[in-house]
Amino acid sequence: MLAPLIKKLERRFAISKADRAALESLEVIVAPIRARNSFILEGDAPDHTHLIHSGFACRYKALADGTRLILSFLIPGDFCDLNAHLLGSVDYSVRTLSDCTIIQIPRGELNSTLLSHPILDRGFRWMSLLDESILREWLISTKCRSAEKQVGHLFCELLMRLQAVGLSQEESYDLPLTQADIGDATGLSTVHVNRMLQRLRGEKLVEFRDKHVNILNLKALTAFSGFNPRYLHLSSELTGT
């Protein structure tokens, strides 16, 4: 059940059989949720932690003027609200983009597992920092990259992240988003997203059609969009205390 999560952790940490067993023995609730459903709202203080098992979701904030801004995409193996308990409540909302199955893990149980399994604790902190690192890169994207590069960069990031949980083919992957979703995530208007997609397609860099991304020339695309995978910290752990 926790396969994507474990897969992600194993890429970077030496997870022992005991660690894995501890995770697998957690008493979780598995819930299917339909697409476009906000299952965590800003201000909530959930007593369960939510983990994506399948499907795509996003963190977002709804602004006063009705704009919805996507703060991060959540893919299988990602936690929605890992640290909510520390801040008291979440300051963003979470909603599904496609049909999803969400795993709910009781807060208290998870905490005690982490207490007795330091590697897991470390891994979970690492995931939280990864979120932050991605956030920083998005900030850079919106500020410094042209609309076209921004969209290209996003496709690169998603490829790497989906690879890490085994959800990509060679250089293509399913992406159940609309162009409007990409607009919400990049801060571009839907119309402009459309034009940028056409341009990227015309330049034989990426195609995004029928909810499927097909990267035609990965090398050229990463070069063009200034994508440097370092910020995803996906390589195995070499240093550290």
Add this chain to the structure above:
Amino acid sequence: MLAPLIKKLERRFAISKADRAALESLEVIVAPIRARNSFILEGDAPDHTHLIHSGFACRYKALADGTRLILSFLIPGDFCDLNAHLLGSVDYSVRTLSDCTIIQIPRGELNSTLLSHPILDRGFRWMSLLDESILREWLISTKCRSAEKQVGHLFCELLMRLQAVGLSQEESYDLPLTQADIGDATGLSTVHVNRMLQRLRGEKLVEFRDKHVNILNLKALTAFSGFNPRYLHLSSELTGT
């Protein structure tokens, strides 16, 4: 020595005498650093944690094309690289904006203090999440707010953060930045920052002159720039596990 840090923590947590004593007994190194000095570089793996004692600094990334993008402002009481050890190395650089004094705390010593003082551990995690929360708000700013609102929003945020460590007067504070710095932080050109400052001044919302911010009408400014202090999580801890 650690006054700003303790002040910040106390606003939200019940810090006991023992906790405070533990912090104060840390063997720290105090270093004065001149303005505009990068003392942590992307890729570094410092064995000390850096805490701002006085002055202004920033996290930033230098891009290939020479652009410098500020990811966050660091004020007294803020850590520069609290979690660097978990990721192995920092993925951003840190530099002073004004003359600063920086406190260096040995990583290992800090860790053991946190292990024996759960409230502090909690507080430190909270600070790290706060960083992330501010990052999210910046992302929203650059994507959804006009240049003028963005600058106004920044002044609101800094007021609140400086208040939390006792570094503001009524509704004004010293801010040792140039207009170019504000540009690097907001992703606007220096020229445009200048015009926005003039406009904000003309509308009797804020003045920024001689390294000093004077908020003329806080209520109007927060309303105008869509500032909601919730994301700073500064109120005292009411909920939580």
Add this chain to the structure above:
DNA sequence: CGTCGATTTGAAATCTATCAACGATGGTGG
């Protein structure tokens, strides 16, 4: 068949960047 959501296209409006230049300031060295 009609409808709804998603994608596509075109034209105009708006915002922000860029380029270039100027004034003010403060510090430095002669």
Add this chain to the structure above:
DNA sequence: CCACCATCGTTGATAGATTTCAAATCGACG
């Protein structure tokens, strides 16, 4: 004390990117 230089703030004009508005097309689905 003055000349010089560098940095910062200011102003104007122009160019480019992106948004907004409006409308057409397309496909899926009841």
